[in-house]
Amino acid sequence: MTAHVQVGSKKWLLSKLLAAIGYAPVRIVLWDGTQSVPPRIDPIGTVFIKDWRCLLRLAIDPELYLGEEFSGGRIEIQGDLPEMLAAVSSAACGRRRRAWFPRLVSHWLEWTQNNTLGGSRRNIHRHYDIGTDFYKLWLDSQLVYTCAYFTHPSETLEGAQIAKMNHVCRKVQLQPGDTVVEAGCGWGALALHMAKCYGARVKAFNISHEQIVYARERAVREGLSGQVEFVEDDYRNITGKFDVFMSVGMLEHVGLGHYDELGEIIQRCLKVTGRGFLHFIGRNRPMRFSPWIRRRIFPGAYPPSLRQSLEVFEAHDLSVLDVENLRLHYAQTLKHWLDRFERSSDKVAEMLGPSFVRTWRLYLAGSTAAFRVGTLQLFQIFFAPAANHQVPWTRAHQYSDNRAGRQEQKWIPAMS
Amino acid sequence: MTAHVQVGSKKWLLSKLLAAIGYAPVRIVLWDGTQSVPPRIDPIGTVFIKDWRCLLRLAIDPELYLGEEFSGGRIEIQGDLPEMLAAVSSAACGRRRRAWFPRLVSHWLEWTQNNTLGGSRRNIHRHYDIGTDFYKLWLDSQLVYTCAYFTHPSETLEGAQIAKMNHVCRKVQLQPGDTVVEAGCGWGALALHMAKCYGARVKAFNISHEQIVYARERAVREGLSGQVEFVEDDYRNITGKFDVFMSVGMLEHVGLGHYDELGEIIQRCLKVTGRGFLHFIGRNRPMRFSPWIRRRIFPGAYPPSLRQSLEVFEAHDLSVLDVENLRLHYAQTLKHWLDRFERSSDKVAEMLGPSFVRTWRLYLAGSTAAFRVGTLQLFQIFFAPAANHQVPWTRAHQYSDNRAGRQEQKWIPAMS
Numbered sequence: 001m002t003a004h005v006q007v008g009s010k011k012w013l014l015s016k017l018l019a020a021i022g023y024a025p026v027r028i029v030l031w032d033g034t035q036s037v038p039p040r041i042d043p044i045g046t047v048f049i050k051d052w053r054c055l056l057r058l059a060i061d062p063e064l065y066l067g068e069e070f071s072g073g074r075i076e077i078q079g080d081l082p083e084m085l086a087a088v089s090s091a092a093c094g095r096r097r098r099a100w101f102p103r104l105v106s107h108w109l110e111w112t113q114n115n116t117l118g119g120s121r122r123n124i125h126r127h128y129d130i131g132t133d134f135y136k137l138w139l140d141s142q143l144v145y146t147c148a149y150f151t152h153p154s155e156t157l158e159g160a161q162i163a164k165m166n167h168v169c170r171k172v173q174l175q176p177g178d179t180v181v182e183a184g185c186g187w188g189a190l191a192l193h194m195a196k197c198y199g200a201r202v203k204a205f206n207i208s209h210e211q212i213v214y215a216r217e218r219a220v221r222e223g224l225s226g227q228v229e230f231v232e233d234d235y236r237n238i239t240g241k242f243d244v245f246m247s248v249g250m251l252e253h254v255g256l257g258h259y260d261e262l263g264e265i266i267q268r269c270l271k272v273t274g275r276g277f278l279h280f281i282g283r284n285r286p287m288r289f290s291p292w293i294r295r296r297i298f299p300g301a302y303p304p305s306l307r308q309s310l311e312v313f314e315a316h317d318l319s320v321l322d323v324e325n326l327r328l329h330y331a332q333t334l335k336h337w338l339d340r341f342e343r344s345s346d347k348v349a350e351m352l353g354p355s356f357v358r359t360w361r362l363y364l365a366g367s368t369a370a371f372r373v374g375t376l377q378l379f380q381i382f383f384a385p386a387a388n389h390q391v392p393w394t395r396a397h398q399y400s401d402n403r404a405g406r407q408e409q410k411w412i413p414a415m416s
Numbered sequence: 417m418t419a420h421v422q423v424g425s426k427k428w429l430l431s432k433l434l435a436a437i438g439y440a441p442v443r444i445v446l447w448d449g450t451q452s453v454p455p456r457i458d459p460i461g462t463v464f465i466k467d468w469r470c471l472l473r474l475a476i477d478p479e480l481y482l483g484e485e486f487s488g489g490r491i492e493i494q495g496d497l498p499e500m501l502a503a504v505s506s507a508a509c510g511r512r513r514r515a516w517f518p519r520l521v522s523h524w525l526e527w528t529q530n531n532t533l534g535g536s537r538r539n540i541h542r543h544y545d546i547g548t549d550f551y552k553l554w555l556d557s558q559l560v561y562t563c564a565y566f567t568h569p570s571e572t573l574e575g576a577q578i579a580k581m582n583h584v585c586r587k588v589q590l591q592p593g594d595t596v597v598e599a600g601c602g603w604g605a606l607a608l609h610m611a612k613c614y615g616a617r618v619k620a621f622n623i624s625h626e627q628i629v630y631a632r633e634r635a636v637r638e639g640l641s642g643q644v645e646f647v648e649d650d651y652r653n654i655t656g657k658f659d660v661f662m663s664v665g666m667l668e669h670v671g672l673g674h675y676d677e678l679g680e681i682i683q684r685c686l687k688v689t690g691r692g693f694l695h696f697i698g699r700n701r702p703m704r705f706s707p708w709i710r711r712r713i714f715p716g717a718y719p720p721s722l723r724q725s726l727e728v729f730e731a732h733d734l735s736v737l738d739v740e741n742l743r744l745h746y747a748q749t750l751k752h753w754l755d756r757f758e759r760s761s762d763k764v765a766e767m768l769g770p771s772f773v774r775t776w777r778l779y780l781a782g783s784t785a786a787f788r789v790g791t792l793q794l795f796q797i798f799f800a801p802a803a804n805h806q807v808p809w810t811r812a813h814q815y816s817d818n819r820a821g822r823q824e825q826k827w828i829p830a831m832s
Contacts, residue, residue, distance in 0.1 A: 090803075149810075150809070151810060151812075152809070153809065284729070284730065284733070284734070284735045284736075284802050285730045285731065286730075305726075305730055306726055306736050307723050307726035307727070307730055310721075310722055310723035310726070311723070313700070314700065314701045314702075314721055314723055315701065317700070318700070319700050319741065319743075319790060319793065320700075320722050320739065320741060321740075321741045322739065322740055322741065323736065323738065323739035324737075324738055324811065325735065325736060325737045325738065327735075328805070328807065328809065372805070373803075373805075374735060374802045374803065374805070377735065386700050386790045387506075387789075387790065389744070389788070389789075389790070391744065393566070393568070393569065393744065394565075394567060394815075395740065395811070395814075395815070396567075396815045398811075398815075399810075399811070399812045399814075399815040399816075400815075
């Protein structure tokens with residue numbers, strides 16, 4: 001290439017990239033010092049693009065390649081990462097390209113990551129079995145890896161995770177002696193909380209081996225193994241009848257084609273007087289996770305729109321009683337996780353390498369941005385069999401202790 | 417017919433009828449004294465069938481003909497009507513017949529009652545323009561003709577309607593000076609409440625002439641006509657930008673084919689910082705109103721499943737923030753309405769004739785039963801434009817005054 005052609009193609013690729021990110025107010029600096037500065041506005045940060053191939057790929061499809069290039073260290077970003085990603089996400093909204101290659105990648109991922117019994121096990125293993133020691137570096141002390149509930153934005157993460165577990169338990173009006181089946185139990189925090197603080201008897205399912213091992217150990221350590229059984233198995237193998245079906249953060253991994261199956265299982269395992277709860281990442285309208293997220297972070301995952309999620313209930317005589325959208329709480333939760341992750345990034349790099357750190361930095365920052373701008377939502381759905389007429393009269397009980405502060409320890413013994 | 421054949425056909429028709437009502441525990445007595453008594457259980461009431469034709473029709477399709485025959489006085493019922501209808505509804509659940517004739521009637525109704533601009537006007541006129549004097553006989557003093565909110569089941573109807581209006585206003589966090597557009601405003605109670613108690617400026621749409629006339633008079637009488645404008649027009653003609661979109665009890669009349677249109681109007685009329693509210697009768701799963709209800713009570717009406725109702729939001733950048741199901745509150749509201757209606761039934765008969773009384777008795781009792789057993793649901797959806805990030809942090813504000821009892825008068829001045 002002559003220098004002239006090089007300059008021309010560079011400019012052209014840069015202009016394609018700028019269009020794709022919706023002319024978000026960021027400064028772009030290329031490997032040779034070429035710059036693009038937003039007109040009439042201060043840039044909120046700078047993106048350094050380190051070589052030709054990286055620029056070319058970003059121009060083709062930033063959504064597909066940003067992750068790969070960032071993880072590989074061929075992109076560097078100066079500025080507040082969640083803020084910049086939020087700005088790009090807001091600006092690029094609705095400009096999503098539907099070129100044949102990204103579409104093909106997307107379909108290929110869907111096909112290879114289908115959530116069959118074996119597929120789910122592989123998909124879950126890749127994310128949740130990275131190592132408990134890694135997650136301990138940046139989650140709260142109980143390892144609750146789902147959206148917390150901040151009674152006030154200034155709440156601590158530890159407090160907000162306890163508040164979330166209580167919020168959930170209050171929604172289903174958990175009573176001493178209630179039998180609970182939990183589908184997707186993570187490291188067991190909620191199962192143990194329901195047993196310890198509400199006197200429930202819990203059977204908790206999970207296909208992540210690492211998590212189940214940890215949860216079982218914790219149950220023994222806390223003297224709760226008589227009350228909580230951790231089962232290393234798929235939700236599709238749940239049998240028996242329960243007072244409460246509980247699932248926090250699993251629907252994302254169920255996959256769109258399996259909602260009817262999940263509904264059937266819920267219907268089958270709930271007593272007539274039963275109650276159910278589903279907490280999941282969703283959307284305002286149907287849209288897959290980006291191919292990068294599905295390839296590197298959450299294989300097989302799909303965040304349904306609220307409408308899509310209701311397929312779980314509609315054909316299975318289940319009545320939706322209460323839906324709450326907590327997306328700002330997830331933005332806040334992720335802010336805490338990201339801060340903690342950054343503080344431990346050297347340790348993570350030692351454990352899993354510098355490219356892993358960059359990958360997870362982008363995942364956590366991108367998720368923060370998504371919940372902040374609203375491309376992702378967090379839905380909590382409380383439901384019951386249609387024939388259950390003993391449902392709560394109002395939702396006042398969910399808030400009856402909030403005013404006195406979170407005096408959960410004082411409040412809980414009165415329940416058990 | 418010989419006596420023998422007559423006895424045979426009667427028995428056969430009776431057996432068809434019993435199967436159609438799912439062998440619900442009711443005694444059936446025919447015109448000649450022939451009886452069918454439920455085995456091994458005390459009947460909860462008695463159905464008197466007064467002639468051959470009536471028995472024949474009920475055997476063909478009880479859902480289609482019960483109303484006609486009951487209104488015509490050819491069926492009489494002894495016992496608690498809502499309780500009996502609830503028992504039949506529960507027992508017959510899932511046994512709904514799909515014969516060609518009822519299906520044809522259903523499609524014919526759908527076709528002739530389509531909610532075009534003109535169609536809606538005709539449909540609404542038939543129900544809501546029966547006469548305000550009639551509705552005054554059995555609604556609360558403010559003529560709120562939608563589900564009330566009982567902070568406790570023993571609440572009075574008047575109190576529960578005020579509590580409902582406050583519940584709604586709290587959900588949208590109504591502030592002094594907020595501009596509100598209300599789609600379908602009935603006799604204006606909520607519009608006036610929002611103005612008087614929350615300091616909002618309201619533009620309220622309704623195509624029922626009688627209701628608009630009454631609402632305007634009330635606004636003048638209460639000195640609120642500067643703050644509330646009642647517009648006799650269709651929701652599809654709403655223009656302008658507002659802080660709040662409010663609709664209580666209209667979606668049922670919009671019709672399934674018009675949700676996208678409604679969503680477009682909501683999207684267009686809400687400011688970015690706006691909030692919206694939809695309150696409507698719905699279902700756990702898609703099912704039309706019975707042909708009788710559509711023919712005699714609510715022409716053109718359809719109670720969507722929650723999933724169907726979300727079509728309003730999904731394509732229009734609206735984010736669902738909160739859904740509450742208040743079906744038991746509607747059963748309670750209807751119990752009050754039916755009790756008051758029965759106490760005024762002589763006056764109603766004088767006004768509108770004895771057949772009208774029977775028709776409305778069945779409609780009110782049938783609706784009570786439907787909300788009690790769960791064939792109908794009542795959904796309240798709070799939503800906002802997807803780009804509105806100033807949404808409530810929690811829902812605690814909805815309940816912050818409930819504990820002190822409904823001291824609304826004390827609480828409200830502090831808001832305005």
